Amino acid sequence: MDQTFDLKGKRIFVAGHRGMVGSALVRRLASEDCEIVTVARSELDLLDQAGVRRWMEDHRPDAVIMAAAKVGGIMANDSYPVDFLYENLVVQTNVIEAAFRSEVQKLLFLGSSCIYPKLAPQPIPEDALLTGPLEPTNEWYAVAKIAGLKLCQAYRRQYGVNYISAMPTNLYGPGDNFDLGSSHVIPALMRKAHEAKRTGQKTLQVWGSGRPMREFLHVDDAADAFVWLLKTYVDDGHVNVGSGEDVTIAELASTVVSVVGAAASIELDPTKPDGTPRKLMDVSRLFATGWRPAYSLRRGLEQTYAWFLEHVEGGDIRLGPA
Numbered sequence: 001m002d003q004t005f006d007l008k009g010k011r012i013f014v015a016g017h018r019g020m021v022g023s024a025l026v027r028r029l030a031s032e033d034c035e036i037v038t039v040a041r042s043e044l045d046l047l048d049q050a051g052v053r054r055w056m057e058d059h060r061p062d063a064v065i066m067a068a069a070k071v072g073g074i075m076a077n078d079s080y081p082v083d084f085l086y087e088n089l090v091v092q093t094n095v096i097e098a099a100f101r102s103e104v105q106k107l108l109f110l111g112s113s114c115i116y117p118k119l120a121p122q123p124i125p126e127d128a129l130l131t132g133p134l135e136p137t138n139e140w141y142a143v144a145k146i147a148g149l150k151l152c153q154a155y156r157r158q159y160g161v162n163y164i165s166a167m168p169t170n171l172y173g174p175g176d177n178f179d180l181g182s183s184h185v186i187p188a189l190m191r192k193a194h195e196a197k198r199t200g201q202k203t204l205q206v207w208g209s210g211r212p213m214r215e216f217l218h219v220d221d222a223a224d225a226f227v228w229l230l231k232t233y234v235d236d237g238h239v240n241v242g243s244g245e246d247v248t249i250a251e252l253a254s255t256v257v258s259v260v261g262a263a264a265s266i267e268l269d270p271t272k273p274d275g276t277p278r279k280l281m282d283v284s285r286l287f288a289t290g291w292r293p294a295y296s297l298r299r300g301l302e303q304t305y306a307w308f309l310e311h312v313e314g315g316d317i318r319l320g321p322a
Contacts, residue, residue, distance in 0.1 A: 063105060068095065107164070114138045137275055189206070190308060218300035
């Protein structure tokens with residue numbers, strides 16, 4: 001396919017470059033003949049509209065990838081609804097609006113699969129958006145991401161700009177958050193399994209019934225898909241980014257325990273919430289462009305655990321009580 005947006009010589013601003021997704025994008029873009037533009041949080045607060053406008057005017061990137069977001073698991077979303085709604089709305093609006101003012105040629109907004117209704121058809125097609133109630137435990141974050149997607153569409157329709165959106169499935173990999181109070185399922189399970197291995201624990205507790213099904217994509221695969229879309233995709237509709245395969249939480253937990261090498265059995269806690277029963281993305285729109293993921297789930301988990309061990313032992317990740 002001919003590239004519709006050639007990255008050669010372009011200045012690409014990755015907003016949120018210190019996060020798991022942003023750092024994967026920086027790694028991926030390093031193999032392109034482009035200039036990667038980043039800014040530290042200490043130098044620019046994305047909640048500051050005037051500051052974002054000034055920075056964008058001064059640095060004039062050719063393209064923007066909006067990877068900055070406040071993210072967390074079920075517990076964090078449920079406990080801090082204002083933070084997840086307000087901060088994400090403000091940050092994404094500031095970046096998108098400032099990009100338009102500075103005549104950025106292309107913008108890629110990154111959302112989340114949680115934008116879809118709790119009981120969406122499976123696999124979830126892009127047109128399932130806004131067809132039913134959201135999953136209550138993360139609706140604040142979902143509403144913010146829907147607003148960002150719609151803002152990009154609004155700018156396209158009113159001004160004819162090349163702003164696109166991608167909705168990744170559950171991501172994991174290097175740079176993930178392994179804090180048990182705010183982490184997603186894979187890093188939480190990996191941390192628990194690591195603790196069980198370290199202490200000789202015989203059981204590993206997993207929230208819920210273990211029956212919900214989830215799809216996972218290694219963050220380096222996601223970054224590759226995002227760069228692919230930045231280069232080739234021009235349409236108004238958002239694009240699901242996923243692996244196209246899902247597993248039960250119980251199967252996932254068993255695989256993580258196996259990868260970590262813990263001698264612990266899985267103990268399910270059905271008193272804890274399950275969340276959405278199943279969440280598999282319809283990735284036919286993405287796959288039709290010719291893109292495919294490189295990592296299997298097990299290989300991705302092995303690579304992630306190797307990274308975790310390196311950074312725990314290197315002191316980058318400090319483990320408190322599990």
